[in-house]
Amino acid sequence: MDKIVVCTKFNKTGKRILTTPLQEKQVCAPANRRYRQSYYSIESEFKKKKDEPLYRYIEEMSHFIASYVASSSATHEQRYKITKFLAEGSLRETGPIAIGGRMDSARWSRQLIDILGLSQAEEKLWETYVKESNELWEWRKEALKKASNEHDAMKRALWREVSNQIHRKFHPQNDKALK
Numbered sequence: 001m002d003k004i005v006v007c008t009k010f011n012k013t014g015k016r017i018l019t020t021p022l023q024e025k026q027v028c029a030p031a032n033r034r035y036r037q038s039y040y041s042i043e044s045e046f047k048k049k050k051d052e053p054l055y056r057y058i059e060e061m062s063h064f065i066a067s068y069v070a071s072s073s074a075t076h077e078q079r080y081k082i083t084k085f086l087a088e089g090s091l092r093e094t095g096p097i098a099i100g101g102r103m104d105s106a107r108w109s110r111q112l113i114d115i116l117g118l119s120q121a122e123e124k125l126w127e128t129y130v131k132e133s134n135e136l137w138e139w140r141k142e143a144l145k146k147a148s149n150e151h152d153a154m155k156r157a158l159w160r161e162v163s164n165q166i167h168r169k170f171h172p173q174n175d176k177a178l179k
Contacts (some may be wrong), residue, residue: 008161010154018162027162031154038147046140053132057125064121078115 008016010030018026025032065086069079 005165008158010158010161027158028155031151031158034154035147035151038150039144042140042143042147045143046136049136050133053129053136056132057129060125061122064118064125068115068118074115081115 003018005015008030010016065082068074069082
């Protein structure tokens, strides 16, 4: 196997030593390394942020329920219904509110329909949760797409550097003619 020294802008030393025959894995190693770093960074950021809309939904819904139960306008029967609903949810390990999706959320409306403002507040908070979750997934998708495009561009640049170096090595007369 021969070795070829390639001048490159993708290395701190300004050159790379590659063995021939050239292999995609070897030539594109800097691009693949940078893509992996970007991918893990994007995924890490996504994992940190993915539960934020759910926690905001839980906090706001809990605050609304606590305020409602604490208000003087809530009847004893309404307080009892809310408390019973939350206790049943805890026993089923579904949590104190509709975490599992729209089907669980519909239970709010069915069981607590006569409680003033609860279904409207829940509907509004649920829509906010869905919107924020979708925006986060969209951000992830776009960030991964951008990282992939940068990866492809870097791979093309690496191959261009290698092919230019090989061309200069085997066709030095073309370089002299161009000068």
